[in-house]
Amino acid sequence: MLQIFKQYYPVRNALFVVGEGLFIFASVIIASWLLIGIDFVIEDRTLVLKTLLIAFVCQMCLYYNDLYDMKVTDSYQELIIRLMQALGASAILLAVVYFIFPVCIIGRGIFIVSICFVVAFIVIWRIAYTHILNNGIFDKKIILLGSGELARNIHREINENKDCGYQVAAVVKDDCEGASPVVSPNICRNNYADLCRNAKDLDIDKIVVAIEERRSGFPTRQLLQCRVDGIEVIEGTSFYEMLTGKLIVEKINPSWLIFSEGFKKSWMRRVIKRTGDLLLSVVMLFFLSPILGIVAVLIKLDSKGPVFFSQERVGEKRKAYMVHKFRSMVQDAEKKSGPVWAQSNDNRVTRVGKFIRKWRIDEFPQLFNVIKGEMSFVGPRPEREFFVKELEEAIPYYAERFSVKPGVTGWAQVSYPYGASVEDAKEKLNYDLFYIKNMSIFMDLMVIMRTVKTVLFGEGAR
Numbered sequence: 001m002l003q004i005f006k007q008y009y010p011v012r013n014a015l016f017v018v019g020e021g022l023f024i025f026a027s028v029i030i031a032s033w034l035l036i037g038i039d040f041v042i043e044d045r046t047l048v049l050k051t052l053l054i055a056f057v058c059q060m061c062l063y064y065n066d067l068y069d070m071k072v073t074d075s076y077q078e079l080i081i082r083l084m085q086a087l088g089a090s091a092i093l094l095a096v097v098y099f100i101f102p103v104c105i106i107g108r109g110i111f112i113v114s115i116c117f118v119v120a121f122i123v124i125w126r127i128a129y130t131h132i133l134n135n136g137i138f139d140k141k142i143i144l145l146g147s148g149e150l151a152r153n154i155h156r157e158i159n160e161n162k163d164c165g166y167q168v169a170a171v172v173k174d175d176c177e178g179a180s181p182v183v184s185p186n187i188c189r190n191n192y193a194d195l196c197r198n199a200k201d202l203d204i205d206k207i208v209v210a211i212e213e214r215r216s217g218f219p220t221r222q223l224l225q226c227r228v229d230g231i232e233v234i235e236g237t238s239f240y241e242m243l244t245g246k247l248i249v250e251k252i253n254p255s256w257l258i259f260s261e262g263f264k265k266s267w268m269r270r271v272i273k274r275t276g277d278l279l280l281s282v283v284m285l286f287f288l289s290p291i292l293g294i295v296a297v298l299i300k301l302d303s304k305g306p307v308f309f310s311q312e313r314v315g316e317k318r319k320a321y322m323v324h325k326f327r328s329m330v331q332d333a334e335k336k337s338g339p340v341w342a343q344s345n346d347n348r349v350t351r352v353g354k355f356i357r358k359w360r361i362d363e364f365p366q367l368f369n370v371i372k373g374e375m376s377f378v379g380p381r382p383e384r385e386f387f388v389k390e391l392e393e394a395i396p397y398y399a400e401r402f403s404v405k406p407g408v409t410g411w412a413q414v415s416y417p418y419g420a421s422v423e424d425a426k427e428k429l430n431y432d433l434f435y436i437k438n439m440s441i442f443m444d445l446m447v448i449m450r451t452v453k454t455v456l457f458g459e460g461a462r
Contacts, residue, residue: 024114062083064453065086066082076123079123079126087115141204146172150240151211158243193222200229208234246434269439274376278371288364303330304331310324311323313383313384314402318402325363325365326365327350328350328356341421374405380435391422411434
């Protein structure tokens with residue numbers, strides 16, 4: 001498994017992405033050879049750089065068209081449609097780059113011919129990869145110990161994500177009642193004595209311990225023997241974290257949080273994060289200022305009230321501050337209802353408000369909060385004191401969100417749709433705690449990339 005941005009990915013997934021990039025690169029080289037000749041390919045020292053540019057732009061467009069999400073591209077029809085959209089977007093972006101930097105142009109007609117090879121190579125490559133996924137080739141086999149909610153969640157995640165890199169070879173249940181017919185064999189608790197033998201017979205790579213009741217009958221000796229014999233043993237909560245990119249607040253205990261890795265907040269990371277926040281905010285405000293000006297005028301023309309909406313939120317170390325947004329609702333929207341979460345198709349949202357919410361433009365004034373140091377660009381979304389009190393009573397570890405600055409965007413926002421309930425807040429906390437535990441500059445970059453994707457396609461707004 002590879003650890004990228006604090007998450008683990010199967011090696012084959014990385015090879016799949018790299019292999020696809022090599023196919024795109026090879027397509028351009030072959031097209032250059034056919035149209036211009038082998039001498040040009042050998043002599044032009046800038047050809048490799050120009051080809052790398054095309055491969056990079058194409059793969060970025062593949063990513064932003066969800067072509068690396070196997071749940072989305074589960075049919076060949078969807079694959080072809082999204083592939084055409086991605087390559088069309090690549091052509092437009094490269095045309096812009098070539099207009100601004102003519103020196104990057106690779107040659108007349110080469111890109112068009114390259115597209116033909118790219119389509120053929122990618123479709124063949126993905127058919128082969130789908131065959132690998134469907135047949136579990138290169139999957140790591142695991143034994144899952146436990147029959148509680150955590151074990152069921154792990155089992156479900158593996159079954160629903162063919163490209164997770166794992167295969168549940170057996171489940172060791174607390175008892176034999178209600179044994180799952182999905183996984184064979186189902187090993188009963190009285191077979192703990194044969195755990196290592198069963199693991200060797202099934203060629204197991206990892207044992208995941210998701211036993212929730214550990215006060216009696218915990219197979220300490222058997223797990224120790226498996227570990228000594230070279231079989232990896234991992235605690236269920238840690239396995240679920242690396243599998244999904246989130247925690248389960250109801251299943252973790254203080255000792256797990258205390259002894260697990262993460263929560264590193266060195267002064268160097270703080271300085272780098274703060275510097276990045278300032279640079280990104282200033283650059284964005286500079287380039288977006290014409291759009292922000294137009295939005296301000298439209299808000300004023302569309303409905304009565306101020307352009308900006310300011311509201312008190314709870315920030316780092318529970319310090320209250322005023323968050324700023326473009327007003328997207330009617331003036332005094334909560335005068336009658338009091339504090340409430342926004343709902344789908346909320347009738348308080350104005351016509352302009354619907355547009356700026358869809359494209360997240362209403363959040364841009366928070367860049368001023370970032371410059372002032374009240375927020376970071378990436379972090380848990382700030383909440384109002386009224387809701388904080390309610391959520392702290394209902395959700396374990398909710399107060400840990402206040403150990404870092406709130407963010408304009410966050411891991412929860414790009415991983416989970418908009419929520420308007422305590423249950424949604426609980427699920428978002430699962431992602432927020434994962435971010436706080438594993439936060440790094442590289443993870444911030446991943447969140448920003450996924451935020452751009454969310455904004456471009458207007459997903460999840462209310």
